[in-house]
Amino acid sequence: MSTFGEDLIQSLNEALAHTKGKGPAIVHVPVTPREVRKRARLTQAQMGPPNGHGPVRRQEIGTGNAQGQRARRDAVARDPEGT
Numbered sequence: 001m002s003t004f005g006e007d008l009i010q011s012l013n014e015a016l017a018h019t020k021g022k023g024p025a026i027v028h029v030p031v032t033p034r035e036v037r038k039r040a041r042l043t044q045a046q047m048g049p050p051n052g053h054g055p056v057r058r059q060e061i062g063t064g065n066a067q068g069q070r071a072r073r074d075a076v077a078r079d080p081e082g083t
Helices: 003-019 033-040 044-051 055-063 070-078
Strands: none
Touching: 033 044, 033 070
């Protein structure tokens, strides 16, 4: 079986255990764009272009009014150099 297949089976077993109240629960803490920028030491102008948006979009993201940016924000928070 492939590594992907083994990982998939393991994740499904963990999900099943979680629904039954067994096993560890992973809690993801929300991260604001401002916190991500501070950790990565980026300005709003530096953070915007790699994400494909301009000043207005950066302002929406900075105030938390933008939708659909959580995955990107979490990726930058985990690995600022890699994204």
